[in-house]
Amino acid sequence: MKEVRTRFAPSPTGFMHVGNLRTGLYAYLFARKHGGTFILRIEDTDQGRYVEGATDAIYRTLEAAGISYDEGPGKEKEGVIYVQSQRKALYMQYALELIAKGGAYYCFCDKRNVTDGGVGKYDKHCANLSQEEIQANLAAGKPFVIRMRVPETDGVSEYDDLVYGHIAVAYKDMDDMILIKSDGMPTYNFANVIDDHSMGITHILRGNEYLSSTPQYNMLYDAFGWERPCYLHLAPIMRDHEHKLSKRYGDANFEDFVAKGFLPHAIVNYIALLGWSPKGNQEILSMAELEEQFDISGLSQSPSIFDGAKMRWLNAEYIRSMPFEEFATVARPFLAKSKVADLFDNELLLRLAQPRVETLGDIPELLDFLAEYEDYDLQLFNHAKNKTDLAVAARLLPLAIEALKGCEWTNDAILACLSEVALAEGVKKGAMLWCVRIAVTGRAVTPGGASEMALLLGREECLRRLAYSLERL
RNA sequence: GGCCCCAUGGUCAAGUGGUUAAGACACCGCCCUUUCACGGCGGUCACCCGAGUUCGAACCUCGGUGGGGUCACCA
Numbered sequence: 001m002k003e004v005r006t007r008f009a010p011s012p013t014g015f016m017h018v019g020n021l022r023t024g025l026y027a028y029l030f031a032r033k034h035g036g037t038f039i040l041r042i043e044d045t046d047q048g049r050y051v052e053g054a055t056d057a058i059y060r061t062l063e064a065a066g067i068s069y070d071e072g073p074g075k076e077k078e079g080v081i082y083v084q085s086q087r088k089a090l091y092m093q094y095a096l097e098l099i100a101k102g103g104a105y106y107c108f109c110d111k112r113n114v115t116d117g118g119v120g121k122y123d124k125h126c127a128n129l130s131q132e133e134i135q136a137n138l139a140a141g142k143p144f145v146i147r148m149r150v151p152e153t154d155g156v157s158e159y160d161d162l163v164y165g166h167i168a169v170a171y172k173d174m175d176d177m178i179l180i181k182s183d184g185m186p187t188y189n190f191a192n193v194i195d196d197h198s199m200g201i202t203h204i205l206r207g208n209e210y211l212s213s214t215p216q217y218n219m220l221y222d223a224f225g226w227e228r229p230c231y232l233h234l235a236p237i238m239r240d241h242e243h244k245l246s247k248r249y250g251d252a253n254f255e256d257f258v259a260k261g262f263l264p265h266a267i268v269n270y271i272a273l274l275g276w277s278p279k280g281n282q283e284i285l286s287m288a289e290l291e292e293q294f295d296i297s298g299l300s301q302s303p304s305i306f307d308g309a310k311m312r313w314l315n316a317e318y319i320r321s322m323p324f325e326e327f328a329t330v331a332r333p334f335l336a337k338s339k340v341a342d343l344f345d346n347e348l349l350l351r352l353a354q355p356r357v358e359t360l361g362d363i364p365e366l367l368d369f370l371a372e373y374e375d376y377d378l379q380l381f382n383h384a385k386n387k388t389d390l391a392v393a394a395r396l397l398p399l400a401i402e403a404l405k406g407c408e409w410t411n412d413a414i415l416a417c418l419s420e421v422a423l424a425e426g427v428k429k430g431a432m433l434w435c436v437r438i439a440v441t442g443r444a445v446t447p448g449g450a451s452e453m454a455l456l457l458g459r460e461e462c463l464r465r466l467a468y469s470l471e472r473l
Numbered sequence: 474g475g476c477c478c479c480a481u482g483g484u485c486a487a488g489u490g491g492u493u494a495a496g497a498c499a500c501c502g503c504c505c506u507u508u509c510a511c512g513g514c515g516g517u518c519a520c521c522c523g524a525g526u527u528c529g530a531a532c533c534u535c536g537g538u539g540g541g542g543u544c545a546c547c548a
Contacts (some may be wrong), residue, residue: 011548013548026537037520039540043548045547049547049548110547111545122546126505145546148522164477164478164479167477167478168477169476169477170476172476173475173477173544174544175544178545180546181546182546183546185546187545187547187548188513188547188548189548191548192548207542208477208478208479208541208542209541209542209543210542210543211477211478211542211543212476212477212478212542212543212544213477213543213544215477233478234501234524235478235479235541236541236542238541240542241539241540241541244541272484273485273486273497274485275485277485277486277487277496279487280496281487281495281496281497283485283496283497283498299474300479300481300485301478301479301497302478302479302480302540302541303479303540304484304485304486305484305485306484306485306498307484307485307498307500309484310484310485310497310498310499311498312498313497313498313499314497314498320511352493352510355510355511356509356510356511357510366510383508386507386508407525415507418507418523419507429507430507431507432507432510433507433508434507434508436507437507437508438508441508443508443509444508444509445508445509445510446508446509447508447509447510448507448508448509448510449506449507449508449509450507450508451507452507
């Protein structure tokens with residue numbers, strides 16, 4: 001088999017949303033799976049939509065996502081230019097070549113000259129001008145565009161898409177699309193064909209919005225006498241049943257997700273599964289595993305709705321399986337945004353948070369209550385299962401205070417100490433722990449039990465809160 | 474509107490003529506437990522509709538319906 005070469009060709013028109021990133025990911029995985037080459041090309045010919053800094057966002061995103069390219073800006077293969085705006089001169093030459101080969105023609109028509117069916121198809125007015133007319137117009141300096149020539153016969157142009165199968169479009173349904181605009185610049189479609197061919201792309205992965213225009217691209221390849229590439233059109237990622245995920249519609253920006261506390265690889269893992277499924281039932285896949293398992297047969301032909309809940313779950317799985325030190329490193333910046341980072345032992349806070357948050361951004365929300373100890377509702381001491389009420393609390397709290405004064409300040413010691421006192425008093429340890437936890441936190445729900453909360457608060461603060469609670473009882 | 478494509482639970486999806494129609498998320502219940510979370514166990518929930526073909530159809534064919542895409546001197 002010929003060496004596989006795929007490319008990802010984003011436009012720097014803003015941030016990179018995950019749908020776009022997924023296309024790049026699949027192109028990357030496909031190349032890796034087949035031991036091929038993955039190329040990055042920047043399609044920046046649309047200066048009107050160019051967004052400052054967007055090119056850097058592309059590089060940053062790819063890097064963070066773990067998608068490395070073999071050729072591209074900064075990794076040039078001798079003589080090849082990977083930034084489209086720097087390739088402008090090439091296209092006109094190719095267009096002229098195509099005219100010579102009969103696959104394209106000069107068109108001197110005004111922009112409005114299309115068939116009147118309202119469908120916007122060009123009426124082929126200039127398709128068969130004589131050489132004399134063409135030369136005369138050119139000599140007169142008349143503005144022109146160059147259009148591709150679709151046969152005027154009844155044929156069809158067809159190809160076999162690797163994910164959708166056989167696709168056929170009749171010539172009569174195709175337009176003589178413009179290749180070179182009147183300003184001499186190529187249209188996106190034309191530049192794409194030229195670029196893909198000159199970079200030796202063998203497999204084109206792109207959104208399925210190109211599914212029905214691909215026959216026209218193929219006619220260009222044919223007219224040049226070039227070998228047609230293979231195509232893998234991808235079903236879109238949807239926001240809901242009616243809307244695609246898009247830059248303008250939502251916050252599906254990769255970097256935003258990272259800023260919210262999603263781990264880059266969790267995002268990559270999730271989007272890999274949106275529109276593609278591995279052979280087995282394993283859903284948590286490292287990049288190496290994705291590269292190994294990626295296969296065309298798993299690609300879906302129908303759209304997938306983006307499910308934030310599942311991505312959160314996957315992110316949580318990754319967070320929970322991280323070694324603590326690694327978690328601490330990525331989590332600290334998020335902890336720093338909380339109200340408690342300056343108050344308590346950060347390592348303890350992070351150890352409590354790791355198994356309980358789904359995204360790093362959940363950390364402040366999970367812990368902030370610790371900074372807000374106030375006159376909580378005393379009814380919290382009423383707990384049927386542990387057989388506690390206000391009277392029990394009033395009886396147990398003094399014992400807890402005494403015991404904790406001399407207790408070693410570790411989780412195990414605190415737990416043992418409190419249990420022992422409870423036992424001596426003839427109550428279950430659950431009763432004691434419930435009362436202590438309520439007293440020191442003032443909350444029914446806390447991230448961790450009584451001993452963990454006590455450990456976190458520190459002996460002094462813990463005793464202070466216990467005493468305060470006792471006073472109120 | 475023309476043309477192209479798609480259609481399995483709320484969501485992601487496996488499934489390619491004969492299955493008790495996988496698995497995951499979400500949801501619900503139980504267990505574990507010092508609350509929560511984690512974990513374990515279990516449950517509810519699906520083949521868009523209608524005709525064919527066939528002994529037999531989620532799978533094949535045709536027609537509907539629904540949805541998406543595309544019809545620019547934008548990319």
